[in-house]
Amino acid sequence: MAIAAQAPAHIRAISPYQPGKPIDELAREMGLDPAGIIKLASNENPLGMSAAARAAAAAALAEVPRYPDGNGYVLKQALCRHYGVALDQVVLGNGSNDVLELVARAFLAPGCSAVYAQHAFAVYPLATQAMGAQGIEVAARDYAHDLAAMRAAIRPDTRVLWIANPNNPTGTFHKGADIEALIDSVPPDVVVVLDEAYTEYLAPAQRYDCLSWIARHPNLLVCRTFSKAYGLAGLRVGFGLGSAELIDLLNRVRQPFNVSGVALAAAAAALDDRDFVDRSYAANRAGMGQLEAGFAALGLRWIASAGNFIAVEVGDAAAINRRLLAAGVIVRPIAGYGMPRHLRVSIGLPGENARLLEALGAALGAAT
Numbered sequence: 001m002a003i004a005a006q007a008p009a010h011i012r013a014i015s016p017y018q019p020g021k022p023i024d025e026l027a028r029e030m031g032l033d034p035a036g037i038i039k040l041a042s043n044e045n046p047l048g049m050s051a052a053a054r055a056a057a058a059a060a061l062a063e064v065p066r067y068p069d070g071n072g073y074v075l076k077q078a079l080c081r082h083y084g085v086a087l088d089q090v091v092l093g094n095g096s097n098d099v100l101e102l103v104a105r106a107f108l109a110p111g112c113s114a115v116y117a118q119h120a121f122a123v124y125p126l127a128t129q130a131m132g133a134q135g136i137e138v139a140a141r142d143y144a145h146d147l148a149a150m151r152a153a154i155r156p157d158t159r160v161l162w163i164a165n166p167n168n169p170t171g172t173f174h175k176g177a178d179i180e181a182l183i184d185s186v187p188p189d190v191v192v193v194l195d196e197a198y199t200e201y202l203a204p205a206q207r208y209d210c211l212s213w214i215a216r217h218p219n220l221l222v223c224r225t226f227s228k229a230y231g232l233a234g235l236r237v238g239f240g241l242g243s244a245e246l247i248d249l250l251n252r253v254r255q256p257f258n259v260s261g262v263a264l265a266a267a268a269a270a271l272d273d274r275d276f277v278d279r280s281y282a283a284n285r286a287g288m289g290q291l292e293a294g295f296a297a298l299g300l301r302w303i304a305s306a307g308n309f310i311a312v313e314v315g316d317a318a319a320i321n322r323r324l325l326a327a328g329v330i331v332r333p334i335a336g337y338g339m340p341r342h343l344r345v346s347i348g349l350p351g352e353n354a355r356l357l358e359a360l361g362a363a364l365g366a367a368t
């Protein structure tokens with residue numbers, strides 16, 4: 001019998017996560033010069049990484065022969081100072097995806113369910129299904145989470161509620177008061193994951209203090225990442241903040257050395273480089289404006305985004321994407337998210353945004 005048939009049915013039913021196409025892969029496939037390709041497909045930071053983080057990572061290379069600090073003390077201390085939480089309220093992950101998986105591993109099993117929104121981040125259904133739990137997808141409203149419907153979808157067997165704010169790939173955002181009201185209404189035996197991978201990109205008026213909710217909600221886990229505004233996607237480091245009780249459970253299912261020493265050192269330095277985060281924020285605002293103006297000029301509609309990316313409606317997105325790839329422009333098709341008419345474009349540097357708009361205009365012209 002085929003070895004694949006030996007895996008449980010819920011594992012065999014998983015469709016793999018589709019990452020953004022790497023530059024080198026497109027260069028090989030199309031015979032293009034990698035230097036001429038632009039990638040606006042994985043919501044990476046176009047400014048690169050903070051110089052302080054780079055220096056800390058380089059210095060940490062000397063420690064590579066040793067296992068890293070499995071407790072991540074230095075980074076956790078930095079996070080505690082930054083966010084005003086206690087050491088036992090922090091769990092570190094190999095990217096925040098790792099933290100999301102820890103939640104699934106700790107709380108989900110066959111016979112229970114998890115609730116998430118239509119068009120929500122793909123890792124929620126994947127992590128849910130990998131544990132053999134049932135995913136309950138709640139229809140979106142204008143592409144955004146329908147918070148009331150998500151609350152209503154919670155069943156007695158529901159153990160996890162996944163919320164992305166802002167959401168990826170839609171960029172949709174709910175104000176803090178609405179998220180807080182939802183969490184206040186959720187039964188205390190349901191873990192609420194508030195995934196805030198793009199929180200540093202929120203405008204000042206959009207920001208809200210969800211960490212202050214943890215004291216009265218031991219079931220709340222706030223997830224953040226160093227992959228986006230901090231520019232450390234390739235190092236894989238993220239974290240979760242919650243009650244000591246919840247964090248303790250997540251640490252039990254965590255691999256002891258899940259974050260490398262280089263990543264720990266770089267992340268701690270990045271956290272202190274506020275100037276880099278401020279510049280990332282400003283560059284993102286400017287790039288968002290540039291893309292919105294360009295889309296408007298092309299007669300396209302888009303979904304207003306609070307992140308560092310924007311979903312634009314282009315019609316036959318698969319065909320447009322093929323033309324963009326041939327022109328050396330990598331963006332993200334999101335048909336797998338139930339959005340076959342949209343492409344998700346990460347905000348780039350001004351020159352990259354201009355090149356995307358030009359290639360998009362040409363691709364749309366060829367389509368008509």
Ligand SMILES: *Cc1c(COP(=O)(O)O)cnc(C)c1O
Pocket residue numbers: 043094095096097098121164167168195197224225226227228233236237238
């Ligand atoms: C990018 C992203 C993450 C973070 O991924 P990492 O594993 O930290 O690189 C988490 N949630 C959402 C919604 C994201 O878009």
